[in-house]
Amino acid sequence: MTAYTLFGAEVSYYTGKARAYLRWRGVPFTEQVATQEVYRDIILPNVGWPVIPVLATPDGEIIQDTGDIIGYVEAKESREPSVWPQTPLLRFVSELLHLYGDEWLVIPAMHYRWSYNEDWAYGEFGALSAPHLSPEEQYELGKKNGARFKGALPVLGVNDATIPGIEKSYEAFLNDFSDHLGTHPFILGHRTTLADFAFFGPLYAHLYRDPTSGELMKRIAPRVADWVERVENGERGDETEPHADTAHATLLPILTRQMQEQLPALLATAEFYKEWAANAEAGQRVPRVLGDMMIEIEGCRGPAKARSFPLWRLQGALDVYHAMDEETRTRADALLQTIGGLDLIGMDYPRLKRENCQLVLA
Ligand SMILES: N[C@@H](CCC(=O)N[C@@H](CS)C(=O)NCC(=O)O)C(=O)O
Structure with missing residues (x-):
């Protein structure tokens, strides 16, 4: 091969x-x-x-x-340029956005898929699992297979109490991201980086490709739809220029929203994880769900499960933060203050590692 x-x-x-x-x-x-x-x-x-x-x-x-x-x-x-920005503050920002794209934007992505595109999704699930079946048989199979994915909604915190907040927040996010794309072709500026791929996860398959969600994106945020198409087409931007080591002002509303919504959930999850780890041994597999918590999105509070995986992505971001020299850390702290993320700094929980495709206590 x-x-x-x-x-x-x-x-x-x-x-x-x-x-x-x-x-x-x-x-x-x-x-x-x-x-x-x-x-x-x-x-x-x-x-x-x-x-x-x-x-x-x-x-x-x-x-x-x-x-x-x-x-x-x-x-x-070892190809150039690396997927990570080479400047330290932006590397930290890219890991924060990785955490946001992977582990928080999954909430609107799953909500819109299963609240507005359910039948379509069943057809797609069936067609990919068993291409040889008839569309009717594929739909039935897709319904069976899709149940597991739809079942993630209560885990993620998508419920009657949170849905109005999820929709308000997603539309505001699209607005903020559109503003950013008005002056910068990619998330960290002039070239594609990890942050673009992390955002592409939610913003392509679910929020662009699912028909009803794609219609919403194209209608209220055509610039975001255009970015999806550019990333999909492998557009690279200008790779000759290094990044200036600052987060563009137009990214701040997105980071601020992340800290408002995701940071409290991460803090609550870390507490559950510490309790679990206190009685666990090194190498022990970390449960995917650690407890029950409340999340709040645009003033709408509702139940969700405290999932362990986000702490792994967060550990990646915190490692970058702790490896910074003093000058960069001062700038990172100023950024965290601006976006309401200072609580991240004090977060301290037992290290996680990956073993055999699983998350384990280090
Ligand atoms: N952290 C994993 C997440 C992978 C994941 O959740 N994939 C979904 C499909 S997009 C899945 O297969 N989920 C099955 C499950 O969570 O039980 C990654 O980045 O690869």
């Missing part, structure tokens, strides 16, 4: 992120649809649970988790 193989699906959030990254990176890869057979023969035996995307490397390694996929390919291929 000389190329990478990405096992995934066009309807999948994180496959979109990995595909856009691999396309941009320019490495040879083919994409194979994660049919029932692929789950049975490749994903379950190697990963241990049904999840996409999965990358098979030319050396025969199997990698799950888009963060691990990107990290692996970056290290293996």
Whole structure:
């Protein structure tokens, strides 16, 4: 085998992120649809649970988790420019936005898919699992397979209490992102970086490609739809110029929204995790759900599960913060103050690591 193989699906959030990254990176890869057979023969035996995307490397390694996929390919291929900005403050910002794209924008993405595109999604799920079946049979199969994904809504905190806030927040986010794109072609400025791929996850498969959601995006935020198309097409921007090490003013409303909504959930999750870790051993698998909490979005409060995975992405961001020199840290603290994120600094929880495609206590 000389190329990478990405096992995934066009309807999948994180496959979109990995595909856009691999396309941009320019490495040879083919994409194979994660049919029932692929789950049975490749994903379950190697990963241990049904999840996409999965990358098979030319050396025969199997990698799950888009963060691990990107990290692996970056290290293996050593191409320029790196997916990460080379300036330290922006590297931190890119990890924060990675956390936001992967673990918070999933809330509107899943809400809009399952509240406005449900039947369409069942057809798509069925067609990808069993391309040989009739559309009616695919719909029935898709309904069965899709139940697991729809079942994530209460876990994420999508419910009658939060939905009005989720919609208000998403529309405001689209507005802020449009303003940003009015002066900068990509999230960190003039070229594509990790932050673009992280946002592409929610903003492509669910919020652009699902018909009703795509109609909303194109109507109220055509610039965001244009960015989705540019990232999808592998547009790179100007890679000759290094980044100036500041977050553009137009990114601040997006980061502020992240801190308002996601940071309290992260703080609550870290408390559950500390309680769990106090009685756990190194190497022990961390439960995907650690407890019950309330989230608040645009004044709408409702129940959600405290999921452990966001703490892993957060650890990535905090590691960058703690590795900063004093001058950069002073600038990072000023940024955190501006966006309402100072509580991040004091966060301290037992380290996590990845082992056999799972999150474990380090
Ligand atoms: N952190 C993982 C998330 C992968 C993920 O949640 N994939 C979805 C499809 S887009 C899935 O297969 N979920 C199954 C599940 O969570 O049980 C990544 O970045 O790869």
